[in-house]
Amino acid sequence: MAGDITFTMIKPGAVKNEHIGEILAMINQAGFHIVSLKMMRLSKESASKFYAVHKDKPFFESLVDFMCSGPIVAAILQKENAVEDYRKLIGATDPAKAEEGTIRKKFAESIQKNAVHGSDSDETAQWEASFFFPEIERFYK
Numbered sequence: 001m002a003g004d005i006t007f008t009m010i011k012p013g014a015v016k017n018e019h020i021g022e023i024l025a026m027i028n029q030a031g032f033h034i035v036s037l038k039m040m041r042l043s044k045e046s047a048s049k050f051y052a053v054h055k056d057k058p059f060f061e062s063l064v065d066f067m068c069s070g071p072i073v074a075a076i077l078q079k080e081n082a083v084e085d086y087r088k089l090i091g092a093t094d095p096a097k098a099e100e101g102t103i104r105k106k107f108a109e110s111i112q113k114n115a116v117h118g119s120d121s122d123e124t125a126q127w128e129a130s131f132f133f134p135e136i137e138r139f140y141k
Helices: 012-016 020-029 044-050 060-067 082-090 103-107 122-132
Strands: 005-010 033-040 072-078 116-118
Touching: 005 020, 005 082, 005 122, 012 020, 012 060, 012 072, 020 033, 020 072, 020 082, 020 103, 033 122, 044 060, 044 122, 072 082, 072 122, 082 103, 082 116, 082 122, 103 116
Parallel strands: none
Antiparallel strands: 005 072, 005 116, 033 072
């Protein structure tokens, strides 16, 4: 499945602001198949582990706090060239720099509260998908 999946999370701000349906609709309209989907709340421990790559950055603690502040929606998405195509759909991390029509431009509050997470490589997508979903919870096309 490498190259054909990516991982996303709808972050607490977008969940709180009731954007789940609109974001999922944009994902579907872009041709992605939803392989797995769940709503949950991250513990501080799980958020810290998921974002460990940023542990030495000054924004790490506030990122972890934000990610634990409310429920998230985690999903595995399937499509040819999934990672690259999803990165285009979500737009730049900074919503002020994101292209019009992207998820982050439409729904993000700020760089840190940027509405969604998206994997940055095929390898990362595999790791992130496994972090949230065992194989029994995956329904590939």
